[in-house]
Amino acid sequence: MMAGERQQDPRAGTSRRRVLAAAALAPMLTGAQTPARALPAGAAEARSRGLVEPVPTTLSDWTHVSDHLSPTGDMKRKVMYHTGLPRRDLKVVSRKIAVKPALALGSHVSFVRYADDSTLAMGDVVVTEDELQQFIDALHEHGIEQTAIHKHLLSQIPDLWWIHVHAHGKEPGPIARGLRAAFNRTGTPRPRPAAPPRPVNLDTAGIDAALGAKGSVDEGIYKCIFVRRETITDGHLVLPPGLGSTSAFNFQPLGGGRAAISGDCAMIAGEVQDVLVALRRAGAQLVELHNHGLRDEPRLFFTHFWAVGDGVKLARALRPAVEATNVVPAG
Numbered sequence: 001m002m003a004g005e006r007q008q009d010p011r012a013g014t015s016r017r018r019v020l021a022a023a024a025l026a027p028m029l030t031g032a033q034t035p036a037r038a039l040p041a042g043a044a045e046a047r048s049r050g051l052v053e054p055v056p057t058t059l060s061d062w063t064h065v066s067d068h069l070s071p072t073g074d075m076k077r078k079v080m081y082h083t084g085l086p087r088r089d090l091k092v093v094s095r096k097i098a099v100k101p102a103l104a105l106g107s108h109v110s111f112v113r114y115a116d117d118s119t120l121a122m123g124d125v126v127v128t129e130d131e132l133q134q135f136i137d138a139l140h141e142h143g144i145e146q147t148a149i150h151k152h153l154l155s156q157i158p159d160l161w162w163i164h165v166h167a168h169g170k171e172p173g174p175i176a177r178g179l180r181a182a183f184n185r186t187g188t189p190r191p192r193p194a195a196p197p198r199p200v201n202l203d204t205a206g207i208d209a210a211l212g213a214k215g216s217v218d219e220g221i222y223k224c225i226f227v228r229r230e231t232i233t234d235g236h237l238v239l240p241p242g243l244g245s246t247s248a249f250n251f252q253p254l255g256g257g258r259a260a261i262s263g264d265c266a267m268i269a270g271e272v273q274d275v276l277v278a279l280r281r282a283g284a285q286l287v288e289l290h291n292h293g294l295r296d297e298p299r300l301f302f303t304h305f306w307a308v309g310d311g312v313k314l315a316r317a318l319r320p321a322v323e324a325t326n327v328v329p330a331g
Helices: 010-030 043-048 061-066 129-141 170-185 204-211 267-279 312-322
Strands: 075-077 081-085 090-094 097-099 108-113 117-126 147-151 160-169 217-220 221-228 246-255 258-267 285-290 301-310 327-329
Touching: 061 081, 061 108, 061 170, 075 221, 097 246, 097 258, 097 285, 108 170, 117 170, 129 147, 129 170, 147 285, 160 170, 170 258, 204 221, 204 312, 221 258, 221 312, 246 312, 258 267, 258 312, 267 301, 267 312, 301 312
Parallel strands: none
Antiparallel strands: 075 081, 081 108, 090 097, 108 117, 117 160, 147 160, 217 221, 221 246, 221 327, 246 258, 258 301, 285 301
């Protein structure tokens, strides 16, 4: 120590660290919401941050995927090739209700091409408990990651699990082949063209007004979908709106205006507690609180829930859960 210098009390550094830690934890301890960090949406700004944007594609760009997974895939937002593989082979009962495939049994995978000529695949797959380990083993054999293993329903027969899959590579063909090898270790049937939408026995206009979103019919299920306002990234890749970041409210008609609802809400950390409180106040039963991805920014969490009752009344009661999150209706 040089002459004239004061010796620093080692306790001062510890005290300062404690003050800083307390300040950082204060918003969580008081229940205050953490403001969402919106990442740049412009391509120029994204490049300046080292982010890679998705590029437009058409159905003809994805023949190597459709040949292996599904000839019934479609395009979403002109950048996502989406393929659905619902578990129509399963007869699932949860809470004494026969669950239709479109309510909660829809496996799906989306593919996106990027400006650096790479391909990202993300999806959610339904498997029985007997199929779970062998499905995972096949994913490992083909270098496909699992980013979440969880439940969408409470008690169910047969026992089911939902697995989020993730792969990033130069070409989509090997990813699709690996997914097909994994699906072949399950009873997942080959997809078939969706039937034309038919009216459902629900007050859909009332549900739309209550939730603040225009829904649509999918295989007998009425669905209202929301997407996060922020730009979400997966590592250095900018995700298209809705990929891995949707909130979904799915209504299965039960007759007399009643519905069984299976849904999930996409949240940042500062929104989680408000959403859980809002769901319980609405009479919804909580199923899961978890992540879907491993590298998303801002970090997202999802809560799955279940509710049964009058469709419009439930939609109205669930509206505060929507308003507690930074979402907009999917266009």
